[in-house]
Amino acid sequence: MDAKSYTDGLADLRELRDQIKPLERQLKKLQADRDKKIAALGAYEKAKADRLATSAGLSVIDVVALAPHLGPQAPASGPTGDEVATESAVGRSGAEAPAQAIKEPVGTLAPDLSTPPAPVEQQETEEQEQDSVPAAAAVTDENMAPAPPSPAPAPQPAGDAPARELPSIPEGLDGDRWFRAESSLLSTRPNFRQAVRQMAFLDAATGVLVWQGGKASLELGRASVAEILAAVYATVPPTIERIYVTGGDPWHRNAARHEFLRDAVAEWLNGPLPEGWQVESSRGKDRQAGHLVHPRNPVGRWQRGDQHTEIRSVGEWFDPEGADPETVRQAFVELWKALHEQWRDVVLMGSPSQTGRDLWTRTIPDKAGARWADGYPVMSQEIRGLIHATAGQGRTELMGPPRMPAKVPGWFELDRTFAYAKHCWSSGVGVPQRMTAAAFAGLSEKEQANALYSPSHWQVRVTIPDGWDHVGLLPAAAPGERNWHYPYEPGRTFTTWAGGAEINLALRNPLMPWRVEILDGLVWEKGDPLKGWATKLKDAWSYLQSWSTSHGDERMRLAYRLASRAVRSILLYGIGTLAQRPKVTTGSVELHADGSTPEIPDGAQITGITDTHVTWQRHGGFARDPYAHPEWAAGVWSAARAALLSTHQSVVTERDKTTGKAKVGKGVPAGALHLPAGSILAFRTDAIYTTVRPDWPYSGQPGDYLLKGAMDWEQTTPTSDTEFFVLQGLGRQALEAEGQ
Structure with missing residues (x-):
């Protein structure tokens, strides 16, 4: 860059500043008007914080800050102080009880049951995905004899943001009312067939277009939306309704001009259109309208009269390599x-x-x-909201210094093959049974074990045993809307929610049992949906x-x-x-000629501003979806996280001569807990990254660990995602070269 370019750049920057200022003033005015409206509506005697939050596009805690009397009030005999529950993700009607923030139970502490009782024998089958036998967990019951208090929680590092509070089930009848099914809402088999959409496949870098009727090379210029639509539909019939981009990522062409990829994508989607085309506004029952602004795999939808089309990334399906x-x-x-x-x-x-x-x-x-x-x-919406707020997905964790040394002796990537397929054999069906601490205490040891083996989701207080020197076993809420971390410090006590698979692992892991106290839980009937x-x-x-x-x-x-x-x-x-x-709805509106912001939908939040458009999103809460089963997804995720720590690697004993299908034996123990302490570098959903190369046999069955990357020489420990992905790529290249 020379001096002239730098001077011109400063002039451009000042021009952008002048364009942004009126938008900022407009936004501040809209926000002030919104806050006044919230305060005024909050004065209504039947006003509810969650209803106002949904309409305003804010969190419940933001609404409570503007109308404090809408927040939860401390009971006469309960804790004092300014306790305000964080927003649970429950979509509720005005009559529904809000989720309560977790509070430590008042009463006698549970006895120390960290020494496991005699195991309950259980035959392992294909449907039984747990790899270890459960112990009866500790329980909390006011009628039980007092026990020594739990160890104090390990101190939180200075400067760390406080973890978010997880919701709990209200006590008494208010909580019992959660345990119901939604009226007139059932998952049933459809009696129709989906409409077939004709597809074309386009490389936006080379211009090569392929469809059922042939192949062509197009001149796309800069591959704007207008250029792609004009070139494609000058070549293929209008019956093509879906264009998959296989390479070139045209929505990233101006990424250097934006701080966030999402803004570059929004600018591309909202670019000028050929004559007669417009952003799609309506579709049939099985179609959606408008764009999906995703940073890497966006979906653009347009129409020309009765003709509809989508431009999508094939990256939604797979990396085309x-x-x-x-x-x-x-x-x-x-x-x-x-x-x-x-x-x-x-x-x-x-x-x-x-x-x-x-x-x-x-x-x-x-x-x-x-x-x-x-x-x-x-x-019920309450149960679905509780699971949404308390059940994470795949485990993502990077162990950098000072937890790991700056240099490690090697880098090995072990990825579970088609992992989730192994955890779909058994799921909870019907309305769950509530299992309070007192109810759990009243069960026999065998009944407790059966409850923990059933499809279940538990609120627990956990104490990590002294002498523990490996990775954490159970997720705990971390700062951020959906973030989780995995405490591992010996002696630390924390309260969290976890699935039955993970609770069993904590109680019966191959190293030493953790102390678990049952506070509350949901137990389902076992089925195989x-x-x-x-x-x-x-x-x-x-x-x-x-x-x-x-x-x-x-x-x-x-x-x-x-x-x-x-x-x-x-x-x-x-x-x-x-x-x-x-539900989150995204959309965009074009700026007025004077640069002012046009009206955006009620309850929407502005997420990005370009030279021509404002992008917004709106949280719509839970829809009455007949196919909503977060309890099934949470169960699969919990079992997969547990198997990341301890499972069995399959061993093929023989194959059917006719079908070629494998007969699989139990195999050998595998997972992070079967690797040396201090050897785990990272977890990524269904993959382990470690400093040692295990000798686990690989038979290609779902759930088996496949060695995907290997560098058996000294590496610098990654401290960021960027460094991690560099090592991941190098490890895969090294293993490929090793096999040649």
Whole structure:
């Protein structure tokens, strides 16, 4: 850069400053008007903080700050002080009781049961995913004899932000009312077939376009929305309704001009359009309107009269690994063929999550007289909100200095193959039973073990034993809306929520049992609503995997490999859709000619501003979704996190000569707790990164650990995600070179 460029840049910067200032003033005025409106509405005697928060697009705690009398009031005999519960993610009607922040139970502490009783014998089967036998957990009951107090919590490092409070179930009848199913809301098998959308595949860098009718090379210029729509529909018929971008990521072309990728994506989606085109405003029942502003895999939707189209990233389904559009299209063809063997009415929808959910609905029992033939009940909004707020997803953790030395002797990546497929055999169905501390104390040791083995979700107080020197076992809330960390310091006590799989692991891990006190819990009847779906996906995945290594044509091997990864995405994201997070709607509006902000939807928050548009998002709470089952997703995630620590690596004993299917034995212990203390560098969902190379056999079965990266020489310990991903890439390259 020379002096002239620098001077011109400063002039551009001042121009941007002058454009931003009126928008900032406009935004501040709107926010002040909103705050006044909240305070005025809060004076209404029946006003509810959660209702105001939803309408204003704020958190409950922000609303309470403006109208303090709407916050929870301390009971006459309860704690004093300015206790305000953080917002739980529960979508509630005005009559519903709000979730309470966790408070330490008042009464006698539970006895120390860290020494486990005699184990309960249980035959391990395919449906039983726990790899260790549970102990009876400690309980809290005011009628029990007093016990020595728990060790004091380990001090929190100075400067750390306080962890968010997790909600709990209200005491008495208020909490008991949560344990119900939503009226007239059942998951039933659909009686229609999804509409088929014709697809085209475009490399935005090279201009190569492939569709069922042929192949062409397009001139795309800078690959703006206008240039892509004009060039594609000058070449293909209007019946093409979905354009998958396989390379080039055109929405990132101006990323250098923006601080956040999301703003670059929003600018691209909202660029000028060819004559006759507009942002989509309405669709049929199985379609969505408007754009999805995602930093890496956005979805743009437009229409021209009755013609509708989407531009999507193929990265939603798999990393194309540089494959050309023809190979990517072949991968989708092979994906459909493999799924068609399992579902005769399969239709590939826009995303793997939509496809996974649709395929699952087509496995719901509908035979008269069958269990749940009338449909699976959907839990109350309160229970769904509780699970949403207290059940995390995959474990993501980086152990940098000072926890690890600055230099480590090696880097090894172990990734679980098609992991979630192994944890879909058993799930909780029906309305859960509440298991309070007193109720749990009244059970026999065997009944306690059975409760912990059942599909369940527990509020617990945990104490890490003295002498513990390995990774943390149970998640605890960390600062941030959805963040979790895993305490590991000996003697530390914390209160959290965790699934039954993780509680059992804490009580019966291969090193030493943790002390767990049951405070409250939800226990479901055991069923298998996901088993048939996961089995079909596993069979499709196995078929594609076999051809990805045995086909004679290299391009077809790549197509089969990409298709198998798409099946993995269908399972992974299909489970995610069951969680049914509170609905978030995104959109954008064009700025007025004078630069002022136009009206945005009620309750929306501004998330980005470009030269021409304002991007917004609105939290809509929980919808009345007949296929919302966060209890199933939470159970799968909990079992997968537990298996990340301790499981069994499969060993194939023989294969069926006709079908080629493997007969699998129990195998050898595997997981982070079966590696030396101090050797774990990181966790990433279903992968372990360690300083030692384990000798676990690999048979290619779902849940098995596959060595994906290896560098058996000294490495600098990563201290950030950027450094981590650099080592991840180098480790994979080194292992590939090692095998050549």
